Amino acid sequence: MRLNRKIGKMVIVVAVICMLVAGCKGKEEKADAKTPLEEMTFSFITVGKGDAFLMEIPHQGYYMFDTGKKEDWEQIKAVLQKKSVRELKGIFLSHGHKDHAGNVERILQEFPVEAVYISGKDTVSYKQTDICHMAENAGVTVKKMKGGEKLSLGKAGLSVWIPEKEDKRNGNNNSMIIRIEYGGTAILITGDMEREEEAQYLAENVKIQADILKLGHHGEADATSVTLLERVKPEYGLITGNEEENPDSVNTEIAARLSAYKVEPVYSEGEQLAIDFITDGISIRTEKFEKNS
Numbered sequence: 001m002r003l004n005r006k007i008g009k010m011v012i013v014v015a016v017i018c019m020l021v022a023g024c025k026g027k028e029e030k031a032d033a034k035t036p037l038e039e040m041t042f043s044f045i046t047v048g049k050g051d052a053f054l055m056e057i058p059h060q061g062y063y064m065f066d067t068g069k070k071e072d073w074e075q076i077k078a079v080l081q082k083k084s085v086r087e088l089k090g091i092f093l094s095h096g097h098k099d100h101a102g103n104v105e106r107i108l109q110e111f112p113v114e115a116v117y118i119s120g121k122d123t124v125s126y127k128q129t130d131i132c133h134m135a136e137n138a139g140v141t142v143k144k145m146k147g148g149e150k151l152s153l154g155k156a157g158l159s160v161w162i163p164e165k166e167d168k169r170n171g172n173n174n175s176m177i178i179r180i181e182y183g184g185t186a187i188l189i190t191g192d193m194e195r196e197e198e199a200q201y202l203a204e205n206v207k208i209q210a211d212i213l214k215l216g217h218h219g220e221a222d223a224t225s226v227t228l229l230e231r232v233k234p235e236y237g238l239i240t241g242n243e244e245e246n247p248d249s250v251n252t253e254i255a256a257r258l259s260a261y262k263v264e265p266v267y268s269e270g271e272q273l274a275i276d277f278i279t280d281g282i283s284i285r286t287e288k289f290e291k292n293s
Contacts, residue, residue, distance in 0.1 A: 037155055037183045037281035042212065043274040043289060044238055044266065045079050047072035048245040049218055050099040053189065054079060054274070055180070060154030061089040065178060065189050067103035076103055079273050080111070082293055087112040089153070094175045094191025095119065096126035104131060108138035118176070119162050120144030125171030145176060155281075157181040159207070163200050172217055173197040179210060183281015186210040188232060192217045198228055211284055212277055213263070214238045221253045229261045235284065236277070242269035 038058035045052040045068065052068035062085050068076055088111055093101050096118075107113065116135050118126070135142045147162030159179045167173035175191025188210035193201070194217050201208070202225075213232050216223030219239035237258050243250040250267065258265050266275060272288040279285075 034184065034282050039278050039280050040156060040182045042180075042187055042277040042279070043079065043083075044268070044277065045072075045076055045274045046268050046270060046272055047075055047240075048268055049241045050102070050268075051094065051191070051214070051240045052076055052103075053214075054083070054085070055156075056083070057154045057156050057182075060156070061087070063089050063153070064091045064107070066094055066100040066191070067091065067107060069099045069102040070106075071102075073103050073106055075273060076107075077110075078291070079289065082273065082289070085111065088114070090115050090117055092117045092176070092178055092189075093119075093131065094178070094189065095122055095171055096129040096131065097171060097192065098128060100191065101129045101131065104129065105134045108134055108140055113138070113140050115141045115143050117143045117145055117160075119174060120146055121162050121166050122171070122174040122176070124166060124168060124174055147176075155182065161201060161204065161206055163197055167196065170194065170196070175216075177201060179206075179208065182279055185279045185281055185284055187212040187214075187277075188234070189214045190216040190223075192223075194222045195225065198223060198225060202227055202231060208232055210234055211279075212236045212238065214240070215254070219251060219254050219265075219267075221251050224254055224257065226257060226261075229257060229263065233261075234263050236286075237263040237265050239265055239267045242267050244269070 041056045043054040047068040050068040050072055051066035053065040055063045091113060116131060118131055132142050145160045145162060147160055149160040151158040161177040172192035172194050173196050175193045178189040180187040186209060208231055210232050211234060213234035215237050218241040272290050274289040276287045276289050277284055
């Protein structure tokens, strides 16, 4: 009789454990299931040799990453107007060189901006551009990043990496690196990072895989090593240059590397205002944003 009771209790315990395991497994499967998000758009603005990107996050707003050269203003303004941008939640600057920060002042004059984000360790490239003075005149906050910050932008996550030591001779190697995650997709924006900064970045224990890689230093051969491509594993490689304006931007060595790693090169050329990279957090598609859009 006692034996039967013990067996009965054991059966109940085993049944409960099985139910718990099954329940946990069900939750894990549900968490692993890929559910599409509302579409986020990352626009590669066609400005030739210069960096200018606009990102629209659902229910969050618009952000810019670098602002191109002063002479690119009409192109950038056309993109902002045609996309019905009324304000910017933030401007992130990789560094202060004129082909990256050339339109900060104009944007601050014409659009409400919540904040400008810059590297707090870079004094070299910002000698060319007094961002703090521009922002103060516009009543906009400047946030000086230290590196290692993680920001939540709606459903997107943004992480910042900055070299520990400032390169006093080459401002390109002080570029603030931005990685954006949206669902299971990611974008890596490298400014003008050259091989010295790239080596430091690769040595860090940070997540760098990305579907979209903005090649360092306009796609020239002093950046975008084989090791970087192996680690990032991008599907698209954005090259902020074109052959007409800067022959070095269509570099045969870099083109061969991209081809070897099956990375689709996208140059800043053509008649379109921008090339839109649209993601639901699972997959990415591209569309040309035309002048008559």
